Amino acid sequence: MVQKLGLVNPAYAIAGKNGFPTEVSVPSFEYSEEKKTFVWIITDARETQPDDPLMPGFEGTYKHIEIDANTGTVVRIYKETIVL
Numbered sequence: 841m842v843q844k845l846g847l848v849n850p851a852y853a854i855a856g857k858n859g860f861p862t863e864v865s866v867p868s869f870e871y872s873e874e875k876k877t878f879v880w881i882i883t884d885a886r887e888t889q890p891d892d893p894l895m896p897g898f899e900g901t902y903k904h905i906e907i908d909a910n911t912g913t914v915v916r917i918y919k920e921t922i923v924l
Contacts, residue, residue, distance in 0.1 A: 848880065850912060851867060851880035851909070854907050855907070858917065860884050860905055861884060864885045865885060867880060867882055878908075879906050879908055879909055880906070880907045882907070886902075887901060888902065890921050891919055899921075899923065900921070900922050901919050901922075902922070903917070
């Protein structure tokens, strides 16, 4: 829904400048307790290699970029491995 409203376009632009392919990325919007602000999290929907070589047996590793929704500052870029 937020994608249809165009609210995520600035976050996609920032993600694109940081190497995220916007055509295969998925946005989410949430409150960061740690940073005390709302953040956009753009997830590259393509699987990537985990940083830990002992992790490949799990379901998938995905790259994320977290962007402060108020300032447009990149909070962090990280990978997350899904374990089922």
